[in-house]
Amino acid sequence: MGRFDGKVAFVTGGARGQGRSHAVRLAAEGADVAVVDVVRQFDSVQYAMSTPEDLAETEKLVREQGREFLGIPGDVRDEEQVAAAVGQVEQRFGGIDLVCANAGILPSTGPHAQRMSAWHDTIATNLSGVFYTLRAVTPGMVERGRGGAIVLTGSTSTFRGVAYKLEMLNPGHMAYGAAKSGVLSLMRNYAMALGTHGIRVNTVIPAGVDTPMTNNEFFTKDLQADAPPGWMANVMEHGLVQPGDISDAVLFLLSDQAKFVTGVALPVDMGTLLI
Numbered sequence: 001m002g003r004f005d006g007k008v009a010f011v012t013g014g015a016r017g018q019g020r021s022h023a024v025r026l027a028a029e030g031a032d033v034a035v036v037d038v039v040r041q042f043d044s045v046q047y048a049m050s051t052p053e054d055l056a057e058t059e060k061l062v063r064e065q066g067r068e069f070l071g072i073p074g075d076v077r078d079e080e081q082v083a084a085a086v087g088q089v090e091q092r093f094g095g096i097d098l099v100c101a102n103a104g105i106l107p108s109t110g111p112h113a114q115r116m117s118a119w120h121d122t123i124a125t126n127l128s129g130v131f132y133t134l135r136a137v138t139p140g141m142v143e144r145g146r147g148g149a150i151v152l153t154g155s156t157s158t159f160r161g162v163a164y165k166l167e168m169l170n171p172g173h174m175a176y177g178a179a180k181s182g183v184l185s186l187m188r189n190y191a192m193a194l195g196t197h198g199i200r201v202n203t204v205i206p207a208g209v210d211t212p213m214t215n216n217e218f219f220t221k222d223l224q225a226d227a228p229p230g231w232m233a234n235v236m237e238h239g240l241v242q243p244g245d246i247s248d249a250v251l252f253l254l255s256d257q258a259k260f261v262t263g264v265a266l267p268v269d270m271g272t273l274l275i
């Protein structure tokens with residue numbers, strides 16, 4: 001018996017990284033999984049974004065768990081694409097029970113980050129994309145009357161300044177924190193309105209996670225190399241966590257073990273926010 005037997009999960013940004021980990025772990029615990037991912041490069045992003053091959057790998061890993069998979073190349077910056085993807089998932093699986101609004105970009109390095117397109121792409125993905133996802137999944141979940149659970153992906157950068165030098169006040173980096181802060185407002189309002197429908201909405205707050213978003217040469221060279229001591233410090237004196245460490249928290253929030261938990265921003269940050 002898995003915690004998510006008979007459930008259908010919808011994960012944005014699941015071609016790789018944390019989203020893939022959530023998708024595979026949800027499948028391992030019984031859920032059929034649909035993933036939407038843009039699987040192409042944005043001009044504003046310096047590190048390599050995911051590819052169709054990444055999405056195919058997620059499909060393989062989910063199917064190895066014995067569950068159904070639907071992979072949809074799609075851009076959460078586009079409301080119509082998100083709505084169409086949700087419609088496709090509802091038609092294929094009969095409805096959605098679990099949602100991970102996880103897709104995100106961090107265009108904070110290189111000349112790319114200085115372009116105003118980095119601001120617009122980040123707000124469009126990390127904030128508007130979350131809203132479009134919530135807006136698209138909610139009617140079906142409410143109408144079905146089976147309740148459900150939604151986890152948004154935030155960031156510790158919501159709760160503290162991270163710009164230790166002037167170059168970090170770039171459009172990409174500033175949009176990242178602003179968008180992730182906005183996600184908390186979306187969570188609180190959706191959690192309030194959906195509570196009586198048995199739908200819970202929470203946010204996971206990861207610190208540094210070992211994915212290509214953070215573990216890339218540009219982040220290491222441009223942001224970490226000349227950072228003041230303690231810039232990414234945490235009280236457990238641990239480095240980057242693994243995607244599965246975030247999945248542990250996400251699956252808890254999606255599960256009945258968290259049946260009375262809603263409207264919460266849960267840090268998985270090794271005490272980063274204590275410093």
Ligand SMILES: NC(=O)c1ccc[n+]([C@@H]2O[C@H](COP(=O)([O-])OP(=O)(O)OC[C@H]3O[C@@H](n4cnc5c(N)ncnc54)[C@H](O)[C@@H]3O)[C@@H](O)[C@H]2O)c1
Nearest residue numbers: 013017018037038050075076102103104208209211213214
């Ligand atoms: N890696 C970290 O250190 C860290 C820390 C805190 C929060 N986060 C957040 O975690 C989430 C997952 O990031 P990750 O670490 O797995 O990075 P990642 O780059 O490995 O994965 C992000 C995925 O989102 C997809 N994506 C990006 N823009 C999209 C769009 N417009 N439409 C659809 N898909 C899109 C990418 O193609 C990619 O597959 C993001 O929201 C990120 O901001 C990451």
